[in-house]
Amino acid sequence: MAVGELALLGGEPVRTKAWPEWPVYDEREMNALKDVLESRAWSRSYGPKVQQFEEAFAKYQDSLYGIAVANGTAALEISLKAAGVEAGDEVIVPAYTFIATASAALQVNAIPIFADIDPDTGNIDPRSVEASLTDKTKALVPVHFGGRAADMDSLLEIARRHNLVVIEDACHGWGSTWRGRKVGAIGLAGGVSFQQSKNMTSGEGGFILTNDAETAGKCYSLQHIGRIEGRPFYEHHVIAWNYRMTEWQGAILLVQLERLEEQTQKRWENSLFLEERLKQFPCFRVLRTDPWVTRSSVHVYMIRYNEAAMEGVSRDKFLQALNAEGIPAWSGYPHPLYRNPVFTEMNFGRTGHPFTCSLYGRSVDYSKCDCPGTEQFCGDAVWLYQSMFLADQEDMLDIARAVEKVWENRATLRGGT
Ligand SMILES: Cc1ncc(COP(=O)(O)O)c(C=O)c1O
Numbered sequence: 001m002a003v004g005e006l007a008l009l010g011g012e013p014v015r016t017k018a019w020p021e022w023p024v025y026d027e028r029e030m031n032a033l034k035d036v037l038e039s040r041a042w043s044r045s046y047g048p049k050v051q052q053f054e055e056a057f058a059k060y061q062d063s064l065y066g067i068a069v070a071n072g073t074a075a076l077e078i079s080l081k082a083a084g085v086e087a088g089d090e091v092i093v094p095a096y097t098f099i100a101t102a103s104a105a106l107q108v109n110a111i112p113i114f115a116d117i118d119p120d121t122g123n124i125d126p127r128s129v130e131a132s133l134t135d136k137t138k139a140l141v142p143v144h145f146g147g148r149a150a151d152m153d154s155l156l157e158i159a160r161r162h163n164l165v166v167i168e169d170a171c172h173g174w175g176s177t178w179r180g181r182k183v184g185a186i187g188l189a190g191g192v193s194f195q196q197s198k199n200m201t202s203g204e205g206g207f208i209l210t211n212d213a214e215t216a217g218k219c220y221s222l223q224h225i226g227r228i229e230g231r232p233f234y235e236h237h238v239i240a241w242n243y244r245m246t247e248w249q250g251a252i253l254l255v256q257l258e259r260l261e262e263q264t265q266k267r268w269e270n271s272l273f274l275e276e277r278l279k280q281f282p283c284f285r286v287l288r289t290d291p292w293v294t295r296s297s298v299h300v301y302m303i304r305y306n307e308a309a310m311e312g313v314s315r316d317k318f319l320q321a322l323n324a325e326g327i328p329a330w331s332g333y334p335h336p337l338y339r340n341p342v343f344t345e346m347n348f349g350r351t352g353h354p355f356t357c358s359l360y361g362r363s364v365d366y367s368k369c370d371c372p373g374t375e376q377f378c379g380d381a382v383w384l385y386q387s388m389f390l391a392d393q394e395d396m397l398d399i400a401r402a403v404e405k406v407w408e409n410r411a412t413l414r415g416g417t
Contacts, residue, residue, distance in 0.1 A: 003408040007324035014402040015326030019395070022387035023201050024259065025252075032251035042247050044068070049250030054207075056257055061174075061192075063185035063209035065216035068245035068253075069223045072171040072193025075206035076104035078243065079189040080139060082218035083165040085110045088359030089138035093169075094124040095336040095374040097143045101169045102337055104191075109354040110138065111364060114338045116371035120288040122146060122302050122381070125373060126154035133162060136362065140187075143169040146383075147199075147297030149178035151290065152186050159187070167191070170209065172299035174200045175264035179292045184209035189219065194249070199263065199297050199386050200256045202249035267298035267389035270396050274301070274389075277400035281407045282309035283318065284382070300332070301384040304377070313413045315380060318406060321413055325402035332383040338369040 005011030032049075041047030050068050058066025069075050085091060091105035095114040102112035116128035122145045129140060140159055142150035150168075159166045166187025170176075173183040173192060184190035189212070194205030208219045221228055223243040226236035279286045285304040305315045315331055322329050341347060343366035348355060355364055384399070406413065 003405050006321055006405065006409045006412065008321045013324060013326045014405055015398040019328065019388050020390040023196070028255045029252050032255050033248060036247045036251045044244055044247055044250065047247040049247045049254060050245050053250045053253045056254065057207060058209060060257065061184050061209050062182040064211045065213065067208040067216060067219045067223060068250065069206040069208060070243040070245060071195060071204050072191050072206040073100040073104060074223065074241065074243040075191030075208045076100060076167065076169060077107045078219050078222040079167045079191055079208055080104055080110065081108045081222055082215050083139060083167060083188055085139050087354050087357045088136065090134060090136040091139045091141055092129055092132050092137060093141045094143055095338055095369065095371040096122060096333060096377055097145065097169065097337060099337060099340065101141055101143055106354065109357065111354060111360060114369050114371060116373045117377060119373040119377040121148065121290065122287060122377060123148060123150040126151055126158060129155065129158055137162065137164060139165045139167055141167050141169050144173045144176055144183050146300035146302050147172045147176045148293045149176060149183055152178050152292065156187065172297055174297050175260055175295065176297040177294040180294050185211045188212060189215050194253060199299050200253065200260050202252040205245055205249045205253065263390060264297055267386060268295050270389040270393065271296065271298045271301050273393055274396040274399055278303060278403060281403050282306060283407050298389050299386045301389065303382050304380045305382050310410050311414055313410055317413060319382065321406045322402055325405060327399050327402045329382050329384050332381050333378050335378050336371055336374040338366045
């Protein structure tokens with residue numbers, strides 16, 4: 001094809017057409033919200049929507065039980081607490097993730113320990129998990145990052161050998177499958193997020209998936225200020241949170257769920273179609289798709305930038321050029337999670353709890369964390385967001401055309417003229 005002058009330097013952009021808007025809604029959400037409004041049952045304690053959603057989403061996600069909560073962070077906190085994680089325990093989390101994966105451990109007074117990822121997949125590396133184990137390790141929290149299932153065979157095997165619980169951070173996992181089975185309830189429990197950017201959303205919201213009845217009961221109580229189903233209203237059994245989902249969220253999510261399967265399949269198929277085209281350009285390295293990744297939710301489509309192949313053009317410059325062509329790609333996390341000030345400055349309040357807790361009795365220095373795979377990945381990952389993959393195959397070709405144009409213009413881009 002004729003390549004033309006880069007839009008960054010004044011040429012015509014490959015694409016001016018808008019990408020699909022997110023979130024998607026129609027009159028079904030409007031009617032569902034109106035129903036809740038008019039029913040005057042706005043809390044789950046008064047209306048049926050949240051419970052209906054719990055049943056429907058748990059079933060969709062191949063899980064026996066489902067507990068809706070206020071957000072994905074709450075889902076992880078509650079899951080860890082229900083699994084018995086407490087002060088003095090260590091929880092292994094990947095260094096490449098959103099802060100909630102680690103902060104959930106801290107919120108239940110446990111210590112997050114950062115394991116490296118495999119830069120070929122973006123997911124936690126079981127070898128690094130093994131190397132991070134101590135006699136304090138109580139739980140592993142793999143993240144199915146971007147929607148691609150983590151290596152659950154190896155992680156479950158490590159957990160079995162060391163008597164650990166596995167809590168999946170399935171906050172990107174709506175509809176993702178591991179060996180054909182939906183993620184989230186493969187370990188003891190898993191947390192899901194319905195925050196605004198997520199593939200299924202009620203603005204904020206979260207969900208706990210589990211196949212274990214006892215864990216489900218504990219999670220229900222922990223989001224409901226320690227109440228137990230069937231017991232008197234003012235009887236509280238444990239210290240817990242009010243992390244209840246509202247009927248507004250339940251109503252919207254019931255409608256969003258109707259679209260989820262079709263949208264998930266579309267995102268997945270579009271991502272495979274796009275990848276076939278992108279892998280022809282030496283400026284990219286595609287991630288390895290392990291046999292257990294049978295479908296990704298494509299919350300984030302990730303690919304790695306190859307600066308050497310681009311003759312030294314930096315990733316930032318490349319992305320500027322791609323953005324100017326009408327492709328909103330970006331670089332994601334700028335550094336591993338442990339390089340955030342909260343960790344490097346050990347900013348944990350006046351008492352330094354839980355690090356200073358006598359039940360722990362160890363010292364942690366996050367400034368010494370070293371996860372080379374994560375450092376590498378932060379330096380070369382390129383992200384494309386889920387809503388772009390709701391467009392058509394022809395739109396995927398625009399992405400490939402824009403990449404081709406930037407690739408062909410690499411010498412100009414390097415010279416900056
Ligand atoms: C990997 C991961 N874990 C946990 C969360 C927390 O979810 P929420 O924002 O709903 O609390 C997010 C959300 O961005 C996430 O991306």
